[in-house]
Amino acid sequence: MANNPAARIDPLDPAGLADLFTDDERAVAAAVRQLCADRIDPYVADWFERGEIDDVRGLAKELGSLGLLGMHLEGYGCAGMSATDYGLACLELEASDSGIRSLVSVQGSLAMFAIWKWGSEEQKQQWLPRMASGDAIGCFGLTEPDAGSDPGSMRTRARKDGDDWVLTGRKMWITNGSIADVAVVWAQTDEAENGRGIRGFVVPTTTPGFSAPAIKHKGSLRASVTAELVLDEVRLPADAVLPDVRGLKGPLSCLNEARYGITWGAMGAARSALQAAQAYATERTQFGKPIGAYQLTQAKLADMHLEYAKGVLLATHLGRRKDAHRLLPEQVSLGKLNNVREALEICRTARTILGANGISYEFPVIRHMNNLESVLTYEGTVEMHTLVVGQAVTGLSAFR
Incomplete structure (x- = not known):
């Protein structure tokens, strides 16, 4: 028998899952839920139907102001919150729409994390504070038209030309691609013969030769920006490479x-x-x-x-x-x-x-x-x- 005879099951939470979380964790979830209720839920069905998010940059700044962009990372303007806090935020965001959670996830867990984990101090200082606030948007270029589950077969290449790197190739199904200020792009290099293989590059999207045409006619994730990345002899300085990692790791x-x-x-x-x-x-x-x-x-x-x-x-x-x-x-x-x-x-x-x-x-x-x-x-x-x-x-x- 229940210890409290007057206790009644919550029909929306019959398992009592709320008990799993601390007061602070529940407060994080409640804050994200309120932002979604005010800023996303009234409009998201229309965004989905039209395949377009109104003022996506403004939305990114609001998400940044709540500390949601790179929220589980430390330093550089990031909130430094727990993995569980981040998980609860993802749950609340996707309760509104998977596309909104994708915006946050690609920004924080892919683009920002790559720079935070593997970048130089200069790269971190240049990009992470602005990305955390939503003033700069990032994307992550790994998947290609012919390389999805097997990223090691990617065809995008980076070759050395003097001190510079020159990137050529295409990436596909890239969230945030056509609105991004910076792209983290992975490419094969001539170092593959020495077992060093794939390298990551921090690519400002204003670099000549870089373009990101939007992908249209989607039946899914329509409230999400999706693009192809085209790299046509994109020339980058030596310090554009992520210095601390090589290969698929x-x-x-x-x-x-x-x-x-x-x-x-x-x-x-x-x-x-x-x-x-x-x-x-x-x-x-x-x-x-x-x-x-x-x-x-x-x-x-x-x-x-x-x-x-x-x-x-x-x-x-x-x-x-x-x-x-x-x-x-x-x-x-x-x-x-x-x-x-x-x-x-x-x-x-x-x-x-x-x-x-x-x-x-x-x-x-x-x-x-x-x-x-x-x-x-x-x-x-x-x-x-x-x-x-x-x-x-x-x-x-x-x-x-």
């Missing part, structure tokens, strides 16, 4: 940061769809009573709450491990694989509860469902994360 370390945020963010999309379905089930009447009074609908809601609770528990556990400096890349794969997959299933089930209304932008469900189709495969496909986990538990590689 550099970009993969950044992807690990972003995947951690996705593990939390996907649960935000799931929560939004679940709450929409739960509210609809109590309001929609068929055959003389609310559809939530029927067993099949209750079974759907119970299963959705169960998978959501498990996903948040897993994300929280990984967050605590990250804060204790004990989080392994394979564990991030476990979180990303489970939570995105289950969030997508929650959204699909929510759509069935809403029926035809489930495809209307008057409700968030189809928008989240479409977004998660992209989240499912970016930052590592289901297949790749499955094999990472498989290798971790068997000791045998099945990648090739």
Whole structure:
């Protein structure tokens, strides 16, 4: 029996997940939720439908003013908050839209983290304070038209010409690309013969030869800026290279940061769809009573709450491990694989509860469902994360 006979379950949080977090952590989540309620939620369905965010730079500055850009990094104007705080922020942002969480994630966990972790002191001083405030926007150029899950096969090349570097190639599906002030670009170098391989470069987007045409006609992540990066003999000074990393270790370390945020963010999309379905089930009447009074609908809601609770528990556990400096890349794969997959299933089930209304932008469900189709495969496909986990538990590689 319950210790408190008067206690009642919270229908929006039947597992009592709020108890997992400290007062300070709940305050972080509440602050982000309020920003989203004021600045994003009233407009995001329209942004998604039009495929365009109004005043994206202004939004970036508001996100920066709350300390959300690079919030888990130390120094250089960054908030220096915990991994769990960052995770909760990602959850709240993606409860509004995956595209908004992507803006923050690419800025902080990819572009800023690359410079913060692997850059020179001059690069950090030049870019990180402005990126933390939202006055400068960054993007991360790794994926190419013919190199996604196998980044080692990238064709973008950087060759030495005197003291300069000259970059040539193309990057694809680059979030923030067409609005970025700086791009972190990864390229093959002639050092590959010496085992030094891939290098990262800090590329101001005003550099001659650099262009970033926007990618249109998307059916997913429409409230997100996506571009192709074209590098046509882009000449950079010697100090444009990230000095402290060589090989795939550099970009993969950044992807690990972003995947951690996705593990939390996907649960935000799931929560939004679940709450929409739960509210609809109590309001929609068929055959003389609310559809939530029927067993099949209750079974759907119970299963959705169960998978959501498990996903948040897993994300929280990984967050605590990250804060204790004990989080392994394979564990991030476990979180990303489970939570995105289950969030997508929650959204699909929510759509069935809403029926035809489930495809209307008057409700968030189809928008989240479409977004998660992209989240499912970016930052590592289901297949790749499955094999990472498989290798971790068997000791045998099945990648090739």
